[in-house]
Amino acid sequence: MDIVVCVKRVPLTEEVDLVIDEQKKGIKKDQLAFILNDWDNYAIEEAIILKEKYGGTVVAITVGNEDDEEVLRRSLAMGADRAIRVEVSDISRFDSLGISKILSCVVKDLPCDLVFTGVLADDDNCGIVGIMMAENLNMNHANMVTAIEIEDGKARVTSELEGGLGEISLIDLPALITIQTGINEPRYVSILGIRKAAKKELKIMNLADLGISDEELSPKTIIEEVYLPPETEGAQMLTGDPDKIASDFIEILTKKGVME
């Protein structure tokens, strides 16, 4: 079972005041901490679980700059065999279609039974790259998958639908699957583990190696402007010391008739 997993490094935005950049095309990232996209963490774990069961290899790929290698090293520490980074200094030049084309170009030359991506990236919240890759590569696909079983060269997958419903289907391999959170319990990665994994192969390619021209990658969707959420009335804040907050809280519940 040879599996390729696409992983992305994304900023942590909890409890920070995001600042719009001068061009109003993105946010300032120099003060932010970064992590492996949550969905991709589950995707790597799923690949490693399958490899442990059926043998084979796991290759992690990212499109990004040198800093983005951090997520590849983490993937290697989790158990991936090799990693590939496609050098792109400024990823904001591309839209999801462009990224999907770059990734597809890498994947088409790799032996693979399965390609995993996350359902969604935590930064752009697009949810596009995975299925576009499947179409670029003319590969079978399943979306938002929460369980995978391999049987006779096919994958039996559960796709998550709305309202607590799942849809089970059978797809021929090779296939591209977008992984939903909760499919497994991603393993813990220690600093030592990351250091040990430094011995594993991390290959760097550029767009010229892949034979893709800039023209092929010109974006079809264009971010005109990004901005902070428009003001809304918002919540009425309970303030003061904890005692005061607690009394206000109880008063609200009493008014609503849920406190005897």
Place this chain on the structure above:
Amino acid sequence: MSEIFVIVEHRLGEIRDITFEMLWKAGELAQKLSYTVTTIILGHELNSIVDNISDRADKIIIFDDERLKNFNADIYKEILSGLIEESKPTLTLIGNTSWGMELAPCLSVKTGLPLATDCIDIMFKDDKFIAQRQMFNGKIFSNVSFAESKECLLTIRSGVFPKDKIGDRQAEIIQKDFPLTDIPLKKNFIEFVETAAGDVDISQAELLVSVGRGIGEEENISLIKELAEALGGVVSCSRPIVDKNWLPKHLQVGTSGKSVSPKVYIAVGISGAFQHMSGASGAGIIIAVNKDPKAPIFRTADYGIVDDLFKIVPVLKEKVLELKKG
């Protein structure tokens, strides 16, 4: 005349709400811009579905065939790309649902049309369409336009537009034959499964105390259980808590969990992602506890407490218990 396509989403014989919401937005744009609205239904035994929307579109194109009984992105893609090629609709609206999120990207590559996903509004400005969407889980908004193309595909977030009828239309109904000679049966539907069965029914609770990733560790959930118990309420949660197996799936609120409608919904350590909030939109009031004053949940909650939950939750519990003792 320019045309807007709306792809009908239905499951197990019922139209999904997102279809009505897309029809509302399509109707509004069509009124303003003098466009027409065309809906496309793929499926089998579709009469009741057609009846439900015949006064909301100018044209309904129906593909009724046994082979379309279950959703299949590849078959949908083949059929829809043919129609899009033929009619060149200015906009094609698809639900940003589990199915739509699989269909739209492959349809975009197949037709070569640009795609903006999870749109919360569509505007027409300076002679071009702009899609409004969110990034960074709602902390940033963005306006997206489409290069060089007169046509585009948009997937629409559930719950942002009304389900009401807008304008008065009488649809011309066009039945079409299944156009594909060779079906790309790359994926075979087996069955639907219920993934959120359980003993407690949070959709019936009057008071929910809901816990999110802010709780940090599994053992801290007892803090939330104690508060719920003191209040005589029921515990529910956001998705990451279920993903980590800290609480069972049937306690999850949101698009992929349950919709709830308590009198009071207390959200503790929950950021307020729309996939979560859409499940809580039926609540009488929402009280949010979060230490990040910029957390999106404070935009939709009625009352907010900006504090570390580990400081405030024990105080809330003590006060409630004190009061109950009299």
